[in-house]
Amino acid sequence: MCATCGCSADGSVTMHIPGQENNQDHNHGHDHSHSHGKRIVDVEQDILQQNNLLAERNKGYFDAKNILALNLVSSPGSGKTTLLEKTLTDLKGQLTFAVIEGDQQTTNDADRIHATGTKVTQINTGKGCHLDAHMVLHAIQGMKPKNDSVLFIENVGNLVCPAMFDLGEKERVVIISVTEGDDKPLKYPDMFFTSTLCIINKIDLLPYVPFSIEKVKENAKKINRNLPIIEVSCTTGAGLQEWYDWLKSKVLAPELV
Amino acid sequence: MHELSIVMSIIEIATTQMEGADASEIEEIELEIGALSGVEENSFEFAWKQAVRNTPLQNAVRKINHIEGLATCLDCMIDFSITQLYDACPVCGGHFLNIKKGKELKVKSLVVN
Numbered sequence A: 001m002c003a004t005c006g007c008s009a010d011g012s013v014t015m016h017i018p019g020q021e022n023n024q025d026h027n028h029g030h031d032h033s034h035s036h037g038k039r040i041v042d043v044e045q046d047i048l049q050q051n052n053l054l055a056e057r058n059k060g061y062f063d064a065k066n067i068l069a070l071n072l073v074s075s076p077g078s079g080k081t082t083l084l085e086k087t088l089t090d091l092k093g094q095l096t097f098a099v100i101e102g103d104q105q106t107t108n109d110a111d112r113i114h115a116t117g118t119k120v121t122q123i124n125t126g127k128g129c130h131l132d133a134h135m136v137l138h139a140i141q142g143m144k145p146k147n148d149s150v151l152f153i154e155n156v157g158n159l160v161c162p163a164m165f166d167l168g169e170k171e172r173v174v175i176i177s178v179t180e181g182d183d184k185p186l187k188y189p190d191m192f193f194t195s196t197l198c199i200i201n202k203i204d205l206l207p208y209v210p211f212s213i214e215k216v217k218e219n220a221k222k223i224n225r226n227l228p229i230i231e232v233s234c235t236t237g238a239g240l241q242e243w244y245d246w247l248k249s250k251v252l253a254p255e256l257v
Numbered sequence B: 001m002h003e004l005s006i007v008m009s010i011i012e013i014a015t016t017q018m019e020g021a022d023a024s025e026i027e028e029i030e031l032e033i034g035a036l037s038g039v040e041e042n043s044f045e046f047a048w049k050q051a052v053r054n055t056p057l058q059n060a061v062r063k064i065n066h067i068e069g070l071a072t073c074l075d076c077m078i079d080f081s082i083t084q085l086y087d088a089c090p091v092c093g094g095h096f097l098n099i100k101k102g103k104e105l106k107v108k109s110l111v112v113n
Helices: A024-028 A049-064 A080-090 A108-114 A133-143 A189-194 A203-208 A213-223 A240-250 B002-020 B041-051
Strands: A039-046 A068-074 A097-103 A119-124 A150-154 A171-177 A197-201 A229-231 B026-034 B061-067 B069-073 B079-082 B097-101 B105-112
Touching: A039 A049, A039 B002, A049 A068, A049 A133, A049 B002, A068 A080, A080 A097, A080 A108, A080 A150, A080 A240, A097 A108, A097 A133, A108 A119, A119 A133, A171 A189, A189 A213, A197 A213, A213 A229, A229 A240, B002 B026, B002 B041, B002 B105, B079 B097
Parallel strands: A068 A150, A068 A171, A097 A119, A097 A150, A171 A197, A197 A229, B026 B061
Antiparallel strands: A039 B105, B026 B105, B069 B079, B069 B097
């Protein structure tokens, strides 16, 4: 943990909760400040509060700079990076982009994004299975994304852990590919519950796999009734326009051109 | 294995609270974990054992209040218990739900000394 963002392990960010005695000054008023003996401390604190506070901070930064932040989540191999490459290339000159890449190891994805001419930062989580708000905070401190830009945060490929960690994003996009099972939403309900858009990728492979688009939609809607679903193929380009339109509809700033 | 991050956060919260209460050890910790919170109990247990070593929680007795899932069907306006986010309303079979309970993930209290 670091000290610069107020999230150091020695607790420089603390919450004061009514009914809880954590005020040093308060203790001086008592005669028995040396040995309090056994006592109960009412904590009532959300375990993810530290992450959520930092996520709110990121959110404030994004709002102030009118940055549209999107958290891209999926299992490994669904085509997140390819979808990003395609998007960054096709919409070049129309929107300003920045990308944060999250992977356990390597800068392979960041290198691919860099090749499109987009500003990119790679976060390597080491053994970590998800990005958290703290990592994103430091990434944006380093990369300083421009005002009115679109920031893609490509999370670690994992449909379980990233669901619990708010990064301060405005939209959470879950991507699945047709080479996965159409019961994926039911297997990983938390991710589909918290997402605001679902992209079904690799639809050009539909003739070769036993994947039912209707089934997957039905399953996703069981968890998140209003989840919009867009079907795309990064290979043929099918459906990409719909994704670009959705993306542009979320951008509040005027387009560059 | 996000459970490890969860346990690390618990240690941080508990340590801060213990120090704030001018205490030097934690005898007991009470947690609230909802059935829909996304915490897998075996992983949590595994992470806990490893992570609390050499922390104030090392010898603490851990109590977990498990909170069952409760949802309201927004079409029928009835409450019913759920175990999965995709459970359907027992009356209309719909999935337009408001989750009322089960997402909890909290440090409730400590007994310090």
